[in-house]
Amino acid sequence: MARTQTQKALRKAERSGKWCSEQSRRVNGDYGALSQHVRLMPTKQEKLQKVKHKKQIIQDGGASFYFFQCVRKSA
Numbered sequence: 001m002a003r004t005q006t007q008k009a010l011r012k013a014e015r016s017g018k019w020c021s022e023q024s025r026r027v028n029g030d031y032g033a034l035s036q037h038v039r040l041m042p043t044k045q046e047k048l049q050k051v052k053h054k055k056q057i058i059q060d061g062g063a064s065f066y067f068f069q070c071v072r073k074s075a
Helices: 005-016 028-034 044-059
Strands: none
Touching: none
16 A cells, blocks of 8 residues: 555654654544543433333332321420
């Protein structure tokens, strides 16, 4: 495969010990580190988990309420 102009410039600068503008370019790894990607839609697995847990709550009979009566003793 033929070398690109960028590759040639980088190798030439490396041999001569000089700096070239191509050296300041970012590579794919740099962009990966900067990525702030956040998944907006839930994955299929997350959707299935949500459905599964909803079904469990319904089978449980819903919310349960407990009432406690406070009894005070008079001195």
